[in-house]
Amino acid sequence: MPRRIDIDPESVERYLQQLARFGAVGPTGVSRPVYSPEWVAAQDQVAAWGREADLAVRRDAVGNIWSRLNGTEDGKVIVTGSHIDTQRPGGRYDGALGVIGGLIALSALKQQLGLPKRPLEAVSLCEEEGSRFGRTHFWGSRAIVGRIDRGEAETLLDYDGISMAEAMRSVGLEPAAIPAAKRTDIDTYIELHIEQGPILESEGVVIGVVEGITGLSWTEVAITGRAAHAGTTPMHLRRDAACAAGEISVFVRRLAQGMGGHQKGTVGRIELYPNLVNVVAERAMLTIDLRNTDESLLQDAERQLAAFLDRLAAQEQVAIATRSLARFAPVSFPTEMVSLIETTARELAFSCRRLPSGAGHDAQMMARLCPATMIFVPSVGGLSHNVREYTEPAHLEAGTAVLLHSVLRLAE
């Protein structure tokens, strides 16, 4: 199958730059928290592009924007999309590429082929990042899957103490209507996204065929030692929370390196109290991010961490309390979906390789509903959640072409 539908090779980059004006931070950054004025303006732009492409556009009960290309036959819908909320600040590509790629694919299909046999929709989702409401990711896709609890919008608070319900009402959405966003008519879901890592770039590969999404285990660790004077307290009488925190950060790396494979381990956040040059720290709070593509290996890492923390508490004579901040099991995408992307990429003559996603994505939520997979394109320098995030226009177009021809196969 050579390329049947053409895409304006510069259009993806051009639309991305236009979308990046909403919530722009400096020359290349974007800060677009869900339900903010910038986010509303960006969703309105997405909707406007959908209508320009003569697609049927609607906003659902949580604010996801759906642009539909009807099929000549009825039936379940082939969906593509991603999110337009960002980190604070993030870059121009994370999420936005999948939204724009989906719109461009459906637009090109409609213009060059007319109606496909089966219906297609491109969706622009909300609050994938959890950058405004820290305790939820995948808000838009959770609504579609029907996994938002009754009353949850009232209790979720953003970093300024505003509830999700208030935030929704401020943009004209009614939380009581959330269940109406649930879909039961989705056939498949394909999401185009930047890799957010260095693998494709370092191997010179254009298309990443995503086999699954890494499982994630986030733990908050609170250490309580004893404050003491740094000049007068003998080393052997200390119960130093900062030293315990240091030992944990060293251990977490050693654990991940020792396990090898896809195991990752990160201590990204540390807070000491009282955090003074001449006081042995009384308390430390830190976070541990463990990830693995294999659930049993991830559980093994969690067990090794727990055993280490027990030993450390005894050895350092400190109290260590832990709390799970997030836990997602790994997701494996169905073989037929992965093969579809791989076959399409090869037929379009793009180099490709299979790889897992180390980051979480709406596709892992959509996978609860239907067969799903993802397409990755390279990120320069592997940068992610960074205002300098960049993907070459040729790679943006390549990813969009693979997305387009993959959904076309499904839709015919």
Add this chain to the structure above:
Amino acid sequence: MPRRIDIDPESVERYLQQLARFGAVGPTGVSRPVYSPEWVAAQDQVAAWGREADLAVRRDAVGNIWSRLNGTEDGKVIVTGSHIDTQRPGGRYDGALGVIGGLIALSALKQQLGLPKRPLEAVSLCEEEGSRFGRTHFWGSRAIVGRIDRGEAETLLDYDGISMAEAMRSVGLEPAAIPAAKRTDIDTYIELHIEQGPILESEGVVIGVVEGITGLSWTEVAITGRAAHAGTTPMHLRRDAACAAGEISVFVRRLAQGMGGHQKGTVGRIELYPNLVNVVAERAMLTIDLRNTDESLLQDAERQLAAFLDRLAAQEQVAIATRSLARFAPVSFPTEMVSLIETTARELAFSCRRLPSGAGHDAQMMARLCPATMIFVPSVGGLSHNVREYTEPAHLEAGTAVLLHSVLRLAE
């Protein structure tokens, strides 16, 4: 020499509680930054007590309060004292004990013996802690020693950006007059202080005879790595500033433990950026507090630290920059001063032991001017710079008695 002068055994504790009302924080804490209204009120109280004891009271050019008991002969002055500024918050005993102990000693001497042969003064010093003006300690004693630079009061800023000069003027002191605070007529200096550490309490000893003050080397370390996504960045491609910080905190403890003796090493302050659960830290800032009673060993610790940081920067592929925040060489008090305290304590039948001070004190500044030493009493739990700091009344009285009889020996 049995006890020749008696002290009301409860007076030290009673005066301390009264002074603690100025700047009280909760039931046992005190926050009394230099030149604040609370500090002024406390110095006024000290001056009032001096006058009640029929001593000649004066305020010098930086606000130190001097209470003088004239001698029957002229000549150089025997000085005792300490400071009444505190940490924010600190406890009731640090500094205040030496001020009140000195006043009580001179008052009791005057009442029970009349004028000694040589003049005595009790001084209440200012800004020993550096808790308001972080870049200076020993402000009051530096003025006495003549080590405040011309114009320094204009450039030193407190944590709110107010200059030392403005702060002085706000309490009626003129910075241009600082040189007038210099003294050239001081014979000896003895400071009574709580230990701020656990040694006396753990050995059941009442009087600490301070042989000298530990040298101190404070270094700020800035680490620059590379921000990266915690889920997507392979372990071997990371340049993780948090891991480097963890390795440093582990090393600093190992260094101090390995050197043994009086070597101490503390990482008390760590800040990460961006400090997020799912981002490999781009930058870390931490502080290292190294102390030793022996200058050559302290230099050795500094050299070992510098070599380690060089190796670490290469190994972690991070940039490491260091900056000295403070550096004081160890001070050894003269043998005759140390022996004076030891002999006096033994004759008064108090258990005693020699020990170095791990914390800095005005005595180390006064030692540049005259023979000096210190007397320590136990701190319950070794607590220091802590609102729960506590010393038993019997120990407060014991320390004051040793102070009194030591200055009496010098004054006769």
